[in-house]
Amino acid sequence: MYNEKVMETFQNPKNVGEIENPDGEGMVGNEVCGDIMKITLRIENDIIVDAKFKTFGCAAAIATSSTATEMVKGMTVDEALKVTNKKVIEVLGGLPPQKIHCSVLAEEAIKKAIEDYRSKKK
Amino acid sequence: MKKPIYFDHAATTPVCEEAFNEMKPYFTEIFGNPNSQHVFGREAVKAVDEARDKIASYINCKPSELYFTSGGTEGDNWALRGCARALKSKGKHLIISPIEHAAMITTAKALEKEGFEVSFMKVDSEGRVDLEHLQSIIREDTTFIGCMMANNEVGTIEPIKEIAKIAHEHNAVCFTDAVQAAGVLKIDVKDLGVDLMSMSSHKIYGPKGVGALYIRNGLLIESILTGGHQERMKRGGTTNVPGIVGFAKAFEIANRDLEKNFKYVSSLRDRFIDRVLNEVPFVKLNGPRENRLPANADFSFKYIEGESILFSLDLAGIAVSSGSACSSGSLEPSHVLLALGLPEGLAHGSIRFSFGKHNTIEEVDYAVDVIKSAVERLREMSPLFKKEEVIKNV
Numbered sequence: 001m002y003n004e005k006v007m008e009t010f011q012n013p014k015n016v017g018e019i020e021n022p023d024g025e026g027m028v029g030n031e032v033c034g035d036i037m038k039i040t041l042r043i044e045n046d047i048i049v050d051a052k053f054k055t056f057g058c059a060a061a062i063a064t065s066s067t068a069t070e071m072v073k074g075m076t077v078d079e080a081l082k083v084t085n086k087k088v089i090e091v092l093g094g095l096p097p098q099k100i101h102c103s104v105l106a107e108e109a110i111k112k113a114i115e116d117y118r119s120k121k122k
Numbered sequence: 123m124k125k126p127i128y129f130d131h132a133a134t135t136p137v138c139e140e141a142f143n144e145m146k147p148y149f150t151e152i153f154g155n156p157n158s159q160h161v162f163g164r165e166a167v168k169a170v171d172e173a174r175d176k177i178a179s180y181i182n183c184k185p186s187e188l189y190f191t192s193g194g195t196e197g198d199n200w201a202l203r204g205c206a207r208a209l210k211s212k213g214k215h216l217i218i219s220p221i222e223h224a225a226m227i228t229t230a231k232a233l234e235k236e237g238f239e240v241s242f243m244k245v246d247s248e249g250r251v252d253l254e255h256l257q258s259i260i261r262e263d264t265t266f267i268g269c270m271m272a273n274n275e276v277g278t279i280e281p282i283k284e285i286a287k288i289a290h291e292h293n294a295v296c297f298t299d300a301v302q303a304a305g306v307l308k309i310d311v312k313d314l315g316v317d318l319m320s321m322s323s324h325k326i327y328g329p330k331g332v333g334a335l336y337i338r339n340g341l342l343i344e345s346i347l348t349g350g351h352q353e354r355m356k357r358g359g360t361t362n363v364p365g366i367v368g369f370a371k372a373f374e375i376a377n378r379d380l381e382k383n384f385k386y387v388s389s390l391r392d393r394f395i396d397r398v399l400n401e402v403p404f405v406k407l408n409g410p411r412e413n414r415l416p417a418n419a420d421f422s423f424k425y426i427e428g429e430s431i432l433f434s435l436d437l438a439g440i441a442v443s444s445g446s447a448c449s450s451g452s453l454e455p456s457h458v459l460l461a462l463g464l465p466e467g468l469a470h471g472s473i474r475f476s477f478g479k480h481n482t483i484e485e486v487d488y489a490v491d492v493i494k495s496a497v498e499r500l501r502e503m504s505p506l507f508k509k510e511e512v513i514k515n516v
Contacts, residue, residue, distance in 0.1 A: 007433070007437070010430070011437055016502065016503050031465070031466050031506075034427055035427070036506065037505070054503055054504060055504070055505065056426060056427055056504045056506050057430065059430050061430075
C-alpha cells in the first residue's frame with residue numbers, strides 16, 4: 001500500500017527527537033484517532049534553522065513528519081507556513097487515500113509551532 | 123533477504139499438499155456439475171457427498187445438516203439474516219457478542235435498518251462472555267443469540283455450551299461462528315447444543331472460497347442466496363466441487379492431527395508470550411492466558427501505534443496482523459479491544475501473532491529479538507514515551 005519512498009523514509013526518518021528549549025513547539029492529534037505529532041523548531045531571525053519531531057502513529061505519520069521537518073529547515077517562517085500537506089505528499093511520491101489525514105497533521109503541527117514562536121516573540 | 127516468516131495464520135493458511143493433490147482432478151477431469159444428470163454430474167455428486175459425510179462426522183452432525191457455502195462470511199450472513207427473517211413473526215430481537223467478526227456486526231447493523239433490534243452481550247476484560255448479563259438482556263421476543271466459538275483477534279474461547287443452554291431456555295436459536303475453532307478444537311455440535319455453526323476451509327490449510335454452515339434439522343431458516351436446486355434448495359449457486367473436496371481433505375488432516383498440532387502450536391505461542399512479557403516493557407497481553415486458541419498471541423505495545431510496528435516487522439521479514447485501524451483503512455481502533463475495555467491508545471497499539479504448524483521455535487525467538495528492537499526504536503520516536511518512566515508494566 002505504501003510506495004518505496006514512504007517505506008524508506010519510515011525506516012530511516014530524519015530529525016527524530018526534541019529540541020531543548022525550542023523557539024516554537026506544536027503538538028497535534030490525539031490517542032483516540034491514533035496519531036500524535038510533536039514538532040519543535042529552532043528559529044533565528046525568522047529563519048528555521050532546525051526542526052525535530054516525535055510521532056505516535058502509523059508509518060505514513062512518521063514518514064510525513066520526517067519529510068515535513070526536512071522541508072522547512074532553512075525556510076523563513078512565512079515560507080514554512082505555505083508548506084501544505086499536498087506538498088509533503090508530493091515529495092513522498094503519494095500516499096494511500098486513507099492516509100491523507102496523517103499528512104494534514106504534519107502541516108498543522110508546523111503551523112502550531114510557528115504560532116507558538118510568534119506568540120512568544122510578542 | 124531470507125524467507126519471510128509467516129505469523130498470520132488466523133488470516134489465512136497455505137493449502138496443505140494433501141488437500142491440493144486431492145483437489146486437482148476436480149478442476150480438469152472430474153469437472154462435472156453435480157446438478158447434471160449424466161455420468162459427469164454423478165461423479166461430482168459422489169465427491170461432494172463423500173466430503174459432506176466426512177466433515178459431518180468430524181463435528182458430529184448428520185450429512186443432511188451440513189450446507190456448503192463460500193466461507194465464513196456467507197455462513198455468518200446466512201445464519202443471522204436467515205434466522206432473523208424466518209423467525210420475525212415470533213420476535214425481532216437479536217443478541218450477539220460485541221467481539222463478533224465484521225460479517226456478523228455489519229449484518230446486524232443492516233438488519234437494524236430492516237426493523238430488527240440488536241443487543242450486545244457484555245464480555246469481560248479477557249473477552250469472555252458474561253453469562254449473567256446475557257440472561258438479563260434476553261426478552262420474550264429474542265429469537266437469535268450468536269457468539270463466536272473463539273475470537274479471531276484475541277483468541278478467547280467462549281462458553282458456547284452455556285450460551286446455547288441459556289438460548290434454548292428462552293426459545294431462542296443459538297448460532298456460533300467456528301471459523302477460528304473448527305479443525306483446531308474438538309467440536310461436537312450435538313454436545314454443544316448449537317443450532318447453527320459456520321466454518322471456513324482456508325483457516326485450516328484448505329482452499330479459500332469454501333466453507334460450511336451446520337443447520338440443525340428442522341430449524342426454520344430463510345435462504346439468502348436464492349437460485350437453483352443446489353444444497354437441497356437452500357443455497358443456490360453452482361457447487362464448488364474442487365473447493366469442497368479440498369476443504370474435506372484439509373479438515374480430515376486437521377482432525378487427524380488435532381491433538382498434535384494443538385500441543386505443538388501452543389508450545390510456540392507460550393514461549394512467545396512468556397518471552398515478550400518478560401523482555402519487552404510496557405506491553406499488555408490481550409485475551410486470557412488459559413482457554414485461548416493455541417495459535418493466538420495478541421499484544422498491545424504502549425506508547426506506539428500498531429501499524430508502525432506491523433511495517434517494522436514486515437521490513438524485518440515477519441508477517442503479522444494489526445488490529446489497529448490505520449492498517450485497515452478506518453480510523454476506529456479495534457472494536458474487539460474496545461469491548462474488552464482497553465483505552466484507545468492501547469487499542470491502537472495492538473498486534474496479532476498467529477502461529478502455524480510449520481513455524482519453528484527459532485522463528486519465534488528471532489521474532490522476539492526483532493520486536494524488542496523495533497519497539498524500542500518506535501518508542502524513541504514517540505512523544506508519549508518518557509524514558510524516565512519507572513512503572514514496570516501497563
